[in-house]
Amino acid sequence: MSLDNEQLARLASLARLEIDPAESERLRTEMEKMVELAGKVTAAATDSSPPIAHVQQGDQPLRPDDPQPVTDNLSRLAAEADADMVVVPRVVE
């Protein structure tokens, strides 16, 4: 299956990614290969296999309810912080 530049741009927009035009051709080719691989997976006969949620065997380990203190205010890593909070573009009218 081929992937055109328009589809790539839409996917990038959905993923909130900004793609450098110089890189788009390489990315488009790589993604085409990924789609092709997915095509192979879907072609496998799975009618007799029950659906699974995870490729690994095993169960979810559980964590004891034991809180660990947070000493570092991670908002300091944000592009912009104010009053110990992360500053983001306004999201309400």
Next chain:
Amino acid sequence: MAVQDWQMVIGIETHVQLATRAKMFSSAPAAWCEQPNLQANELDFGMPGTLPVANQAAVDMAVRFGLAVDARIATVSEFARKHYFYPDLPKGYQISQFEHPIINGGLITVADDDDQFAVRLVRAHLEEDAGKLTHDMRPGKSLADYNRAGLPLLEIVSEPDLRSARQAAAYGRTLHKLVRWLQICDGNMQEGSLRFDVNVSLRHNESDPLGTRCEIKNLNSFRFVEQAIENEAARQAQLLEAGESIIQQTRLFDTTSGQTRAMRSKEDAQDYRYFPDPDLLPLRIDEQTIEKIRRGMPELPDACRQRYIDQYGLSPYDAGVLSAERGLATYFDEVARQCPDAKLAANWVAGDLLALCNSAGTTPAKAPVTAAMLAGLLSRIADQTVSGKMGKEILAKMWQSQKPADEIIEGEGLSQISDAGQLQEVLATIIEKNPKQVQQYQAGKHKLLGFFVGQAMKETGGQANPQQLNELAKRMLDEQK
């Protein structure tokens, strides 16, 4: 036609914040913190390379709820990613459960005054909460605090079985009581520990197909639930009667105007692109674990209320008051166990003790007068060492001093005077000093008996056994004839 010509059909999704100490998938503390972002670690911030691990206590609490509502507990359930872009969700997805939730089915019985009805549950699933945004601090900006991000939630989804705003609020109250009783949620509505999303549609008759519904999100009080439904139903009725159709949409309730307004419609509804979370393996709960949790379940509120009626002969109203909260019920059970008269215990716990708790802003469990101390006082009332009236004063002193009743009774010489000879002596003096009243009494003014009893009470500092005093006074006055 008006709104009352339509039948409301209501289903409710309830978000219950589980009372764990740590978060759902991270080890950050779940306790409230005023300082922004100091209860949020790398996982809550959605940092790359972090891995979520589910909290055992949250899973146990979900099972406890499932057992309480007689639901099916899934021995295998799955966590899924629910994707949406919003700055309150740093990972870009919320970990939730989709196709295979932990709790399936179940039934909640609601008793609202004379109305008793059952609400079927569709499911209940575990998920994590989002962060909190503040919009009014910086022009053109919003500020994100991730302390709430990752707190464990149990989302309880009902079938559309509710038929009025009042029923919906009663369902909410029943759920609120149940999750507090099970000690899986602190029930603090103002802090958002319990939030309701309400789906409302209208139709004419029970047999009609369901109408198009609108969802009103994020209601955090029973009053708002009731108001939002009433207003939304009136809005829908007006549109339908004008020949218009309802657009399926999500709406917000404006608590100031009391109206709902559109938030987003189905056309631009989000595709959440659910898929099983590759970071989390399937959640398996074996039968032994379920059985262990079942054995640790408390008696449920309805059973407790019925037991008070059957075992202690309490009225349905009193039984309801005493089983309103688990702490109160435990306190009452302890008093009733130690006190010879369960009805006396019921009256004192539901009356004086609760009044003292309310005025001191405390609960029976934390009251300075313990259940054993109150039972001690009630035993002295039951054996007539002190009167009920004196008991109230002694209780107030116990509350202040935390001393047992017997110590106060003995220390202050408050024992009731039940010695007939002593009481006769007191009455004889009063009769002698008040010949005019004696004459009037004997002439038929029998209400003057109260005068003699009152004088004798005054003379004994309120310590005379009132019943005995009454009988003696009557006999002595009658004998004067």
